[in-house]
Amino acid sequence: MSDDLRYPIGPFVHPGAVSARQRAEFLRAIEETPAGLERAVAGLKDVQLDTPYRDGGWTVRQVIHHLADSHMHSYIRSKFALAENHPTILAYDEKVWASFEDAARAPIEPSLALIRNLHQRWVRWLRSLGEADFARTLYHPENGDMSLDGIAALYAWHGRHHTAQITGLRKRMGW
Secondary structure: OOOOOOOOOOOOOOOOOOOHHHHHHHHHHHHHHHHHHHHHHOOOOHHHHOOEOOOOOOEHHHHHHHHHHHHHHHHHHHHHHHHOOOOEOOOOOHHHHHHOHHHHOOOOHHHHHHHHHHHHHHHHHHHHOOHHHHHOEEEEOOOEEEEHHHHHHHHHHHHHHHHHHHHHHHHHHOO
């Protein structure tokens, strides 16, 4: 754990070459994200959901909606990487998306359900892939070339990262 509230589990570190065992761990982490997230927000009231996890940071509500947005993008991007030859994907401005009404003020339950169901499909699909499929790549305009292994590693971290932001806030606030 880190004292940096932005990165409570530390910043993402690309693992380089990924073993089958590491990949299985990444997929397990992606699979477990919805349940961990639901535990992290269980019982929170609107005033708590509208509390930023750090000064200048997103509210808990925005974090939940961001996870739904980001993970939907990753799921679709991953499928493009397998269906096309090194596609260039579309980036999006996460801060702008977090400011939209559906992220800033909407109830979190639809995004929690979306994350839960999306992750079921995503992990099922990822587990159906062969070893060579995880070497398939896409080009991200901000992050460069990314393999499916790298995406799996990133999103295993991403779910834990944002869940830790919420659980860290709860601990600091005594919720």
